[in-house]
Amino acid sequence: MSAIDPELFLSHMRLAAEQVGVVALQFRGKVANVGKSVEGEHEPSHRLAAEALSDVDLAAQEIILLSLAAHFPVVRLDAEEDTPLVARFAASDSRYTVVIDPIDGTLNYLSNRGQFGVLVGLLEDDRFIASLCHFPLRNETFVAVRDRGAFRYNHSEASSVPLAASRERIIAGTDSRLVYVDSATSAEAIARLNAAGYETARSGCSAVDATVAATGLAAAAVAMKQPSIRRCVGTLISREACGALTLANGEPYDCTHPRGLSSLLVSSNRETSDAVLAVVRESGASGAS
Helix, strand or coil: CCCCCHHHHHHHHHHHHHHHHHHHHHHCCCCCCCCCCCCCCCCHHHHHHHCCCCHHHHHHHHHHHHHHHHHCCCCEEEECCCCHHHHHHCCCCCCEEEEEEEEECHHHHHHCCCCCEEEEEEEECCEEEEEEEEECCCCEEEEEECCCEEEEEECCCCCCCHHHCEEEEECCCCCCCEEECCCCCCHHHHHHHHHCCCEEECCCCHHHHHCHHHHCCCCEEEECCCCCHHHHHCHHHHHHCCCEEECCCCCECCCECCCCCCCEEEECCHHHHHHHHHHHHHCCCCCCC
């Protein structure tokens, strides 16, 4: 197949993602957790989140896949949910893979307790070349193309028309002392982070964790287990916002497929990254790939 223009990809996927956001907000608090099965062992709170599923997740994914099938019908697909249109992409051997999570942070969405996002990423071979995270509650969309910068589309409250959104370039910078941690972060590491002057919390949303360098919602986000490919979608946005991305052993991470990784740290800057890495090392975690 011919090369995909990542800017064109994002322009189509942004419209679809923002349509999903409108639908999700209309049904927020009105749908049930129908649940789904997940494989492997999980810490109880992580299993609860992984098993969460609503009918909005399923409808949202189909909205995105309708756009994808119309504009980029021969890509490979890595989708979070099993919906009818997934089968349309099953035979593809393209070098491009589209990664989708229609409602990232479903448990947050169902419980009205925190942010949720719409994630769409484009890999060429094993490298993310375009990423999008839409946050319906914030009415913001963050996008990035590899080596071309990160941008935010900010919708005015007076307009819900996607094309009316203003676009601005994002450079990492925050005064926050908050560090998002995951279920695999040890109690010792959390205690050491607190002793070093950081607050810690669980965001419940991979899109929030991965994009902290662009959104400024936290100083850093730590994953002390293998990050999912969906979590890695947002890391390109943090990379292009000039954030610092590393493994827990200090090795750099360049927004590639996460196979073989066992940790991930996204920080607003190198100084914060070094400080958090020092705490992680003191707590005995290495996170080597």
